Amino acid sequence: MCIKYRWLAALCVLVSTYLQAQNAYELNSGWQCVNVAKVKEAGQAISVPSYKLSGWIPAVVPGTVLTTLLENKKVPDPFYGMNNEKIPDIFDTGREYYTYWFAKDFKETTPKGDEQVWLHFRGINYSCDVYLNGKKLNTATHYGMFLRQTYNITNVLSKDGNNRLAVIVHPPDPVGNAKTGQGGDGMIAKNVSHQYVAGWDWIQPIRDRNTGIWDKVTIEKTGIVNLKNPHVVTLVPGVRKAEGPQQPATIKVSAELENTSTKKVEGTLQYTLDGQTVSQKVSLEPQKTTVVQLPDFTLQNPKLWWPHGYGKQPLYDLKMQFTVDGKSVSDQETVSVGVREVQTEWNAVTRSKQVAVNGQKIFIKGGNWIISDAMLRFTDARYDAEIRFHRDMNLNLIRIWGGALSERPEFYKACDKYGMLVMQDFWVSGDCNGRWVDPVKKEDQWTRRKYPDDHKLFLRSAEDQIKMIRNYASLAMWCGGNEITPPEDILIPLRDSILPELDGTRWFIDYSNSDDMSYNFLGGNGDGPYGIQPINRFWEHRTFPFNSEVGSVGVGDYESLERFIPAANMTPPHYSTKKIDPVWDYHKYIGYDEYLQPYGEPTEARDFAKKAQLVNYDQYRALMEGFSAHMWDWYTGTIIWKTQNPWTAMRGQMYDYYLDVNACLYGLRSGSEPLHIMYNPVDGMVMIVNNTFETKRDLMLTIKAYTISGKDSLITQVFNEIGPSTVRKYVPILPTINALRKEQGVFLSLKLLDVNKKVVSDNFYWLPDASGNYSGLNKMAKASVQTSVKVLEKGKIELKISNPAGGAVAFFNRVALVDPKTKKRILPVFFSDNYVSLLPGEEKIVVMEYTPDSQSAQPLVSLSGWNVEEKFIPVK
Template sequence: MKKLKYGIVALFALIHAKGFSQNMYELNQHWVCKKNSDVASISPNKLSTTEYSLKNWIPATVPGTVLTTLINNKTVPDPFYGMNNNKIPDIYFTGKGEYTYWFVNDFNENKPKGEEQVWLNFRGINYGCDVYLNGKKLNKETFKGMFLRQRYNITSLLNSNGKNRLAVIVYPPDAVGNPNGGQGGDGTIAKNVSHQYVAGWDWIQPIRDRNTGIWDKVTIEKTGAVDMQYPHVITKVPGVRQPDVTNQAPANVLTSVTLHNNTAATKNGTIKFELAGKSVEKSIALQPNSTQEVALPELIVANPKLWWPNTYGPQNLYTGKVIFTENNGVISDSSSLEIGIRQMRHEWNAHTRSMQVSVNGQPIFIRGGNWVISDELLRFSKERYDAEIRFHKEMNLNLIRVWGGAITERPEFYEACDKYGMLVMQDFWGSGDCNGRWIDPMKLEDQWTRRKYPDDHSLFVESASDMIKMIRNYPSLAIWCGGNEITLVDDIQHALKDSLMPKLDGTRWFIDYSNSDSMSYNSIGGNGDGPYGIQTLPYFWSYRTWPFNSEIGSVGVGDIVSLRRFLPKENQVIPIEIPGKEAVDDSVITYHKYIGYGNSVEKYGKPKDLEDFARKAQLVNYDQYRSLIEGFIGHQWDWYSGIMIWKTQNPWTALRGQMYDYYLDPNACLYGLRTGGQVLHGMWNPADSSIYIANNSFKKADNIMLSVKVYDMNGKDSVLTNVFSEAIPQNSKKIMYISHALKELGKKDGLFLVVELKNDKKALLDQNIYWLPNKEGDYTGLNKMPTSKVDVAYKKVKDGKITVTFSNPKDATVSFFNRVSVVDKQTGDRVLPTFYSDNYVSILPGEQKTIEIEYPFQSGKNYSLEVDGWNKKATQINLN
């Protein structure tokens, strides 16, 4: 039985019924390739037969791109390291022939018996291709389009001996674009229906082959006479729901599916949908060689387990099945689908003057992050998707926006979002930069011409239709967006909004473009985005931005371990900013798109070297993103209905806007954001020195003890207040001002401000530790702290999971900003990805703090735990 939320699947599955078997498998091994110019004298029909020798062809990576294959064969250097990318020929200067390649796979598949059908599926080829099987061409005309899947019935073309050859010649994009340093280079990359960042952007360097290749899964599928595609499931959850109700009111499920009869005879049978122990069905007669979309009766689920966004409730998922059985009892095709029962709504909030999103009748304050792509070279995996989305969950975010200059994200991305409760805003493929919103001297053509990109509008609409069908069943998908910072050209926009969406989905909010006035009223001018870059901490509380801000972001440099992975030794220097430019005095650091910290790092003392700079930058990172998210949460439903950080991750070794680096190593941005977005949270407003309680859940919390105290650099504490309060659901509440006390206590060396929440059993619910500057605004008092006396102990839970407990003596100072890492003892490298329930942790005098750590354990390897604190020398503990 194939598992499918979309038309094509890449998983093994098997079902037996009356002797007929059906399966699907992925062709992801034993590929070889060769440059087209090297075999130009060989006819495609001959090349695609098993008689032709593939000697001297090189191993190919599929799914993958030409450049991925060249990297894996060490033909070109790793473009992520240093300036290696400049050593790789760019397609704009070499011509498209340099990256026009044949990809060939010899596979075994017997010619089927009876009415069994065999299908060849491609989930993504960039940009054009011709496909041959056993000497026969499958496509009449050259196929084009990065976001259009292909499906071929190859039943009659399989060799009787079961040995077959698939040969695909892949052509680069029609317009490859001049990588001249502009956003999307000279803009002409947008003439294709493809991704735009590959010609370069302000956060990435150009991809030299523009990601030409068979970039997504290739599968062989077998069905009976009738096959099913494009199942569509809509869940309806009327009313206002709560996540913890034991007897939930019923939900309604609507299902449809497209059936294909691939024979010359009429096929009679039953289409059946099963879910939660119930089923609905419908009898159908399919005319010869016909296609029919079938809507099934409504299915009612009693007491459903609902799906909720992260921090608001559980992510319950059901397995549903769609089965077509012929009247003779043969199961011709079946599909399984993971279904999350929830309903999305959106409405205008007259107070904030912005749209608000609700799930299951409950308004959700959007805490989102902008996502570009998992890997700039399209090297995707289910495991990497899972790790990255898990990081977003652990940041306490609840939405990811997939930026419009990239791709429609893959099913595996959405599976992870379903699992971790991340709502998704999916852009289509356009941007203000390439598609003509602004005058731009870097662009080849004028705004009027660029406004009409891409060249083939019908291909865009056809591709959009296919992508909607591919991902529409995922409960995490919440919002469709026409494009990044601009509406698409009129006929495409109308086709999306007025035709495709009502017909193919009809359940989600469609935004014209990412900073549209229909999303957020813009009362202060500008583009509806930002600001970007370093800000003072009070800024995030005192400056009122757009009420649903789609892009606002800051810095994101990793620590020295991260930087050493891609900076050559001679370039491991303190970045010195060049006034008026987004550049520093080191060419490699500039090349990796460093964004400046201003004088914020120097406030901790002049850095001695890059290691010291990166260490102090983590303090800035933590503070920036904690203050950013707290400032927005502090004004939720008053100033704001949502925020999306630009951006949370990087698909290569860039030096800006990231909570973890390309190698999945988190920096302090992630944990500052995590702290600031806790479900029940006490926080300090640095703009007016007031204390707030935030409640990011649907439950009211009564009898909350709010405690505010300070510690000096030696660990001496002073209690400012203990007061009972309450936490209003989905809101923030100002409790008190403490400005006078802070000015007096911290004017010499600064201080630590601690805001805590405890329940009526005196259990700690939330602890938030700020470090405040002296009266000159410097943090140099931290350099006077006594050495930490903290004790660190671990306990093994199971292979790959431990708990680590910090114990700080009562007579000690604060043990400040401890970075914890799991290290491979043999290589000395950090083990990645590792997930920490908290990191960069501080422990107050007389207290303990325990964190959980999960890491990818391998039997036979030896691991150690490294702890490196601000006032603690790095130590390693063997993990036996």
């Protein structure tokens, strides 16, 4: 990550003078705004500090017009019920309705000497003009959601230090008719912006199309030379191991130096990494920006960065500065560097691309990501929580879907931290950009194929965003677009000149389901499948060998549904009548069809949500187990559609918009374990998959069955070993299991233990009776579990659960932290495991981590299960 830092004492021992005022700060509070129709004056007048902002309201920046209106209680929460229908849509109101002036007063005096002051906008949607202290800063109107703006405001600052910034922000043009289709009538794609705001099959339209100053605004101070867009490339030759001494890596570093003066400047660009300094003397022409390449640096015994599940994620601070004449530090930056190299090759067996990191092939277990918040309310804490959830799912890749945006540096920082590789799409999608015939689209395919209107703006935006995020270790792949390439005169320069020049180290896929990524065994144009599937199908039906989108259901539990569905609408879908409540339908419910019926027809919403969690767990565990079972012969990877929702949708999510987890996450967590034991329901084979680089020896494989009453029978136990990056079949048990499950169904416990008898993989299945129903589950005796809770450290709590011997299995227990007064869940909480089942005589520990609120009382731990009465355990 590239951030400005205040001081670099370790590098500056020999420097005689320093630029004491050098820093950067964010303008993120104290903004005001007003609709354009309510002011008659121009920007030159509005931006004068003495101009009265009468009738203006507090504005959310970074944010949008709609987030500001919501904050000021001028619109209802569009994520609750059908409130979104109460908010005027921009297509009906006209663009002026959501065109707003934003103003911010700030203190900054005119600098002295060679000091320069810069104003940075990291994102405005869609077009704008910028004024400061009565002067217009941009010579021409700025366009484009994905194009940063920078202005040297040194000579525009007021002498008394009182400054006013005023920005008029116009919505995209056209805004598109959002009433039908993926991306509405498709016209939103004529802009270089995101497309989902006109509605999709997983979201309702965003009424203002996210118009506003949606990303950070900062003031930065430098000397006469501005150091910007540093570029760090790490080369890691050979095949590496995750642990032990390493052969050297090569570090290649460059940066742009902007000389703001009218004369030539002599100086030194240098950086320090791992205690070593690399420098280059340079001569900079006046009022020009020069790219300076420093000498290559050989990093001895590097600490390598690995995707989650394969190794650790160490990061180095690369500290860079430019000094003028060997005397004063003009500018300095810090780049967080993960030393790794991403490679790809074609797997002739699977007929798909295969990804390697540091020479080791990686089986891709990924999730599709839309955006953190559909109304662009981004925070570092939310990004960190969401990426941590993906780490907890045992995934190793996140794909940024092309109808959204190029993700923010804070997103990538979290991915670097948690070991998530990233596939970043550019901003086109087949639905809007003409791949398919679509009668709801306003223009024909030939016309839509040319979207967006301004191809030069698209390319300028791509160049800028590449520079912004190219230094992150987690960024592994660029993708031209979602299910379609950009137009040819965008694709070719992007692929053949821009990316090679500005990056040159990552795989570029021309579009998300390209033949370059994966041979299409299925035929047709799309990915998928997307709906709920029989468990057996994940194991026996071959799909794309590197599937960029395959998914299922994802309704949360009852507590989740309560947050956005009014009580009057808390009526679950009925399978027999096919009747769906309009609020459920509005929030994009995707059918569970007949898959809840084996558990018994749900009686009401709470029962529906409870049974849905059983299906959720089974679906996503089976999905990843099925793909892993055919690792390297059918598949090189899969990316789930999708792992999260940026609003209160009811499909494809491991946690809800409010960051409350559901059983999808923990089924996926189980199925995606780096070392995992699993049962193939098609041929009854017990298998082990090893997604590590080491041979695992002396593993005790234990297979037990438990009746509904809790009586156990040992099927077998045997020592085995498994090689690195391998899946193997071990024990066929189908006849035994079929006999045991015939009457009421059966529980199947699979465990791997190491030589110290420590459990290294624990997998628990509930299997239906011979008719396919879970008849025994509804006849289970109650399990009386014992619990104890202790605080491990601040924000970290341990729950110990014990199920006494001689009774029933304590089945499918949901753990939560709740407020002691309201019994409402504390969010987010990160669980070492959840929806846990305990065999008779078994004890398990669940560790919960959260951020304590100093104003709140100590929470309670909530525990409830299929046959376990809910209890609340105090945290002492």
